[in-house]
Amino acid sequence: MSAVLEVRGLRKSFDDFTAVAGIDLALPEGGITAVIGPNGAGKTTFINLLSGKLVPDEGRVVFAGADVTRLPPSARVRVGMARTFQITNVFPLLSVEENVAVPVLARAGLALEPRRRVDAFDDAHAQVRRLLETVGLAARASDAAGALSHGDRRLLEIAMALASEPRLLLLDEPTAGMGAAERDRVLAQVRALAARSSLTILLVEHDMEVVFGLAARIVVLHQGRVIADGAPQQIRDDRRVREIYLGDADVVPPPGEAAAQTGAPLLEVRHLDAGYGLAHVLHDVSFTVARGEIVALLGRNGVGKTTALRSLSGLNAPWRGSAIELAGRPVAGEPPERLAALGVSYVPDDRRIFADLSAAENLRVAMLALRRERTRWTRQRIEKIFPPLATLWDRKGRHLSGGEQKMLAIARALTTDPSLLLLDEPSEGLSPLIVRILADALAHIRSEGVTVLLADQNLMFARAVADRALVMERGRLVHVASRADLAGNDPALQRLLAV
Amino acid sequence: MLFQGLVGLSEAMYLWLVAAGLSLIFGVMRVLNFAHGSLYMLGAYFAWVAFRVSGSFWVALLVGPLVVAAVGWAMEFGFLRRVYSAPEAFQLLLTFAFVLILDDAVKLVFGPVYQSPPTPAALSGAVLIGHSVLPTYHLFILGVGALVGLGLWVFLEKTSFGLVIRATAADREMARALGVRASRLFTWVFILGAWLAGLGGALSMPVRAISPGMGELIIIEAFVVVVLGGLGSLRGAFVGSLLIGLLHAYGLLFMPVFELALGYMAMALVLIVRPWGLFGIREG
Structure with missing residues (x-):
């Protein structure tokens, strides 16, 4: 079975620090995969290599059979790879609908052609509506994006990313900074999105509840390498994963007595x-x-x-x-x-x-x-x-x-x-x-x-x-x-x- | 040839004094001060007034820049510090407002006429270089420019205050976490930058025409210099000023039609090859 995304021997160093030290990964079509790992594991570098923000020192990124290793981010979006960012990027003064219309029109080639037939815009309008329904924001279409809650902005961003009709969606910490109720709402939408379509979703996330609640497959990075890759339960039981997250108790000998009497x-x-x-x-x-x-x-x-x-x-x-x-x-x-x-x-x-x-x-x-x-x-x-x-x-x-x-x-x-x-x-x-x-x-x-x-x-x-x-x-x-x-x-x- | 070069270099010194302050302020405070040319203009006018009152060029050279430094203090303390955390556009708008206000204030007080005070007697002679005659004043300017450059280098590299300035320019947040009182430091840096511009203006007074629009003329060139040399880099501002000065001087000699465009062409070229400027630091 051919993979939507295939990564081979990916490496990236900054000065004397190797952030990604050889990653191989293949994602089949559909489903949600999560990338986790402690700080400094190379997650952000990895997602930047996938989105095209960074170019690897070695290795290849193959998307839908085509080598995209050296394509810039905008070209990757055109071939069907979309991403959202850790920090939300919406146009706060435009309405929710207009925010989604921007990428839709851009993709339809209508943004700079004022003399195109009006019904072409109708198609675009219908697509905007569809996208807003996909993420559950249809009711807020005419509100200013700046007035949305943090979670709704995230959903709006996802709708904007979906406007390019991607086959692969990269989500960078989709629920960062959200309260529990809001987080669950965003999760439900993402889950529904994955269930309804053949869209492949790759997310980088810290929140374990999000990761285990969403992903069918979890990839654990440590020091720039994949150290575990499998179903959630497998990852939970993995000895090396536990060691990395809990720390190896033997590296430092505990000091004898708890020192110093403590005061006020x-x-x-x-x-x-x-x-x-x-x-x-x-x-x-x-x-x-x-x-x-x-x-x-x-x-x-x-x-x-x-x-x-x-x-x-x-x-x-x-x-x-x-x-x-x-x-x-x-x-x-x-x-x-x-x-x-x-x-x-x-x-x-x-x-x-x-x-x-x-x-x-x-x-x-x-x-x-x-x-x-x-x-x-x-x-x-x-x-x-x-x-x-x-x-x-x-x-x-x-x-x-x-x-x-x-x-x-x-x-x-x-x-x-x-x-x-x-x-x-x-x-x-x-x-x-x-x-x-x-x-x-x-x-x-x-x-x-x-x-x-x-x-x-x-x-x-x-x-x-x-x-x-x-x-x-x-x-x-x-x-x-x-x-x-x-x-x-x-x-x-x-x-x-x-x- | 040599003569033309010396003329170019001495012209470059006004530019250097303005660009140095502009670059210093940007490097430490991350504020692009549009009004820096206006401070240069004020330097010329204040020095002129001081000259009229005292009759001494040297008093004018001392008093003019100091009054400009005081104006700089008022600008920073009264206005600029309120917009540090605002988006850059607000800072630009504020400093641009100062350009308009100061220009009109000067027009109101001094009138729109061009003023040209005399060269001081001690510096009104000339020296023979090859077959050409170079006014002594040009050499004086060259000396002052070089001295200021040396002084700034010693100040920033060899003094404690300079060390704190460099640290704050490199990482403002960390410097504050260590206890640097950044707002006070900014005030001093702005005062220093204003003084430099004022000095440039005061020095230009006897040889260049004083007019309310002189600030705009030099600020654009100073921006060219600072972009060319690398934003925030004093060495870049120095080399950039010399480069622009020489380009103008030789441009005038060899291709007078292009003379005005040469500086911009040089800047465009540098931006294509090294977008962060000759001595700037690549970001990201």
């Missing part, structure tokens, strides 16, 4: 709501972190961990009604530079080293920013906890490896003398050696009285360093795990973190 609360978060535009990411998150504690914020990717840390660091303004207290002082809504001065320091998952500045200059910026003459975290002390940095001070940020950048990013954050250190995915993509250094460093940092809140998607690192874990799912805090839970086999943790 340093951070108190109450009813934190946050998001981006219409996407409501965090729902009523409340927790406290005691002085001297190391707390892990766990959850699969896309559950809102990064948004939580960004809200605490001031990079994302929390929504109204949220309360954040730092050592008793209300700080919700303060700008990031103010929070930095108050002792909150944030290390993003992508490190954000100043690439054109040397490692030493990266630290100096942190000193100068707060106009401090000295810091408790001198270079000598930083070299003690991150020995590999000792020989790298003159090297430009862009020439440091991922692990070195990670250490430098934490060192830079420490230079601001924080009382609260926020770490996003500290162990992601690091070699076991660096992970060990990092675990020891955190223990040392805590012994100096710094409180740490880290976000991670697997148990491995949290198990090694954390006193407590807060587990998130779909923007909510759903479970608290003690140190004993972390060390043992807490079934709730397994359920929330594994696929």
